[in-house]
Amino acid sequence: MSVFVTVGTTKFDNLINTVTKYSAIKAFQDLGYNRLVLQTGAGKIQKELDQLEELDKFTVEHYDFKPSITEDIESASLVISHAGAGSILETLGAKKPLLVVINEDLMGNHQLELAYQLYRDQHLYYCECSTFVETLKSSDFTKLKPFPDKKPKLFVDYLDNLLGFK
């Protein structure tokens, strides 16, 4: 079972540091995970990750960017993401359990509205870096509600009506 962590196109080194701390790795292991895949983005974290000590029965892989993270989401049992809409929607679209980690530097930013709303609708959990380990331990991901599939036809029908095609 693997965990996929993504920071999108931004940098969020604090998140990468948080999920690679001993306490976090220990929590992952206790929950039955044995693999951690990190998409680290524009941050300066690469070198430090290479220095991570070899762990017993637990692998850590990392890369900065890929054209598509779809495969990594698909093969993960849990996704940990920054609050970006792209990553959130892709993860929920793939019906994967999601824990969003809010970047404290963005507090008050409208970009967090989406994560808060989807939490209220019980599609994800969220936390900050400082509360990550306890949130991971205490969250029951089986209680999350599946995110409804998007319906492109709604928009197509609406526009067709507006233009008189129907």
Added chain:
Amino acid sequence: MDSELGVIAVLIAVVVCLVPIFSIYFSVNRTCKTKNPNVTSTKRTKPASVMIIAGSGGHTKEILSLVSSLGSHYSPRFYVIANTDKMSQQKIEALEAEKIKISNKMEYSIHTIPRSREVRQSWLTTVLSTAYATLYSFPLVFRLKPEVILCNGPGTCIPLCMAGLVLKIFGRDLKIVYAESICRVETLSLSGKILYYVADSLLVQWPSLHQKYPGSTYIGRLV
């Protein structure tokens, strides 16, 4: 506070640019006063030309997701991108490569205009850069004369929609459709606040936002 100043700045810039263009257009060119053959009571069969304004980043992703589901009766498609935006161009080309497999026809073009507002740009320079972008936007819209303008912010779409509004005033049958980003749960974006008064249809993706802005339309999640 910042966003209010931004609204004022954009409006001032657009009005400043509108006045001379408006007067020149009115005195010189009346050819736009074409009759309107597309009354909605009869079913339309002729394709509709659509201008798609790709904002950048997440905005582009959302709007292209909407465009990807549209049928081939929306053609030709005029994409407008900011001149600093390479990513959007690649994404548009990738989408159109898929569409061409179905229709076997190349039915799109990409047009670039100066960006009207960078993230965190001050309101004073926003007036200038919006004015500059407006000067590019009007001739583009007047030349292409789209029947639909589809946009979702950010600022780049404002001058183009204003140009579309002028075309409408001159009798062109044009629909301006603004689809607010799914990220907007509580408040409209700056572009949304301005276009609330201009667009034929302002779609929002959350019921809470629709309640706050009753003139908007909520048909569900779009992306």
